[in-house]
Amino acid sequence: MQLICSEFDEFEEALYGVQGRYVLRTRQQRDWQLNVVDLNGVALMSGREGASTVYTGIGLPGYFNIFLPLTGHESTVVDGHPFNRRRIGWMVPNAMFHINAKSPARWLTVAMSCELVLRWASVREDEFDFCVLHRNLVSNAQRNLGPLLWLARRLFHIEAQAPEVLHNEEAEEAARREVMDVVFRMLLPVDPLHAAPRHHRDHREILKRALELLDTLEIQSVYTEDICQAACASERTVRNVFNEYLGMSPHRYLMIRRLHGMRDAIRHAGPDDTITSICARFGVWDFGRFASLYRQYFGTLPAQSLRATKALSHP
Template sequence: MPLLRFKDFEAYSDAFAGVDGILRALSPNQGEWILHMLDAGEVTASLGRDGGTGVYHGLNHVDRYLAYMALPGSDTAMQGQDTSDDMFVWFPPRAEIHGHTRKISRFMGLSMDAAAVVQRAREVAGLFDEHVARTHVVSIGRLEVAEIVKLVTRALMIDLEDPTLFQAPSVRKAFSGQVIHALLRCMVLDNPEAVRRSRGRPPVPRNEIIRRSLDHIHKAIRGDAVIGDLVLSAGTSQRSLNRAFDEAFGMGPQQYYMLERLHVIRKALREARPGDTVTSICSQFGVWDQGRFAGMYHRTFGLLPSVELAAALAR
């Protein structure tokens, strides 16, 4: 979706995804009200820049969760608490939202399908229902929040460059799954006591751990699963999973996943057709940071993805 630019603050607030509310201006406009949105199905991401200061109150939609992040340089209060770049505010369906800004501010909003969040919270993160079903501040640290902001910002930029990419179900599913998993992971790290702990789990044989893991890794690469769910899929502990992969392949499961994804993308690059780009191919497999990926690709295969693609198209 292209950047939405508003001269009117009311039109700006009416465009917010997953929320019905009212914005009251506190000062004359000092610039345009800008909103960049990306609808990926289970997640709708919004990056906003206010054109002035204001007071906001609204109601989250009945079938959506919302994560709100004030971006660096902002001066915002949400739910009566000053925000910062090391936290986000979690809103369940039908939650009341109250906030105000003291200067021109920027925010990121992540509106998520309620069914997808609940399923992942129960089956993957192990969070109690009451933990995800209440409004609260998740104070986790700048690095964790910055990683989520970086992921979403990169996806928004890719969408601007090629709006057709996020029409592919695999790309939408990969992005949505990564975002929801990252937020729930932060909630677990913020409050470990909110997680159900299973006891007396029977041990899983190493070969079965590897079989289940490889099946899940291939699904994750195709966009049919999220790599963060690997421990659940393997049916064992993180320690046992790490040990099984180290014994079988001499590397950890995450490293193996990245290696396997490199080879799958290499095959896709070598089979590229006119109109394909490195970005479009990488996005199909959930890779949003092309700079970092290009470095890994070069270290593994001795050439850059762009060179691989150019050679394929020349053939």
């Protein structure tokens, strides 16, 4: 959704994941703009305010929120904490927060359902700081914000240009997981040094169970947390096992396996198959990134491979 309005009332009513009230500090200087990508449980929202404002509200029941100013960092204050380019705000459901923007600002928020956040954390319980689930906080990002900003730009671009690519079940699932991985890995406190140690598990048995899962299920429907559940191991343990035996993270291994699966689907494509339909089957929402990876691994673009397959099938 893209919204441009001359008055802030419509802008205020369209905000996702929060419920509150704007007070204008100064006279309006420009239109208000809002972009939303709703991934069915995770939503990204980018706003451009038309005046300096004070916003007071709560996070909606059932949603956690991340808040990042994109401009006006030094003139933004959240719950009394001045911002800079490294700071982020974290809002928990039903907790009051206050944002004081002393100049018209642009910002990005990510709203995530409690169900998805708790599921993400449960698989990584020996790394995750569960204290963040109970209180608002303002803190410095643990890592560079660039990956989240890049991912948000790609999602807003695809939502505007080709929303049908993004809004199928497999693509939304893949995009949700990618957004949450970036949010928690880049922004929130994840402290493995002070985590409680887990009992030792046979690494070979964990890898065996993981690979059996991949052989049993279609590769497009398997994610790292599925491997963790099948192996009865934490995400950190599974990550260590994959790096030890396969020389790469489970995320990268799954990505390569999925690329091989898509190559096989292209090589055995039917007359009505298209790159778009194959991508939808495998949950690919970013065609440009997929095409680049495909060429990196197989030396040709997916569309070229599909044309070659159809030429052989129908000379």
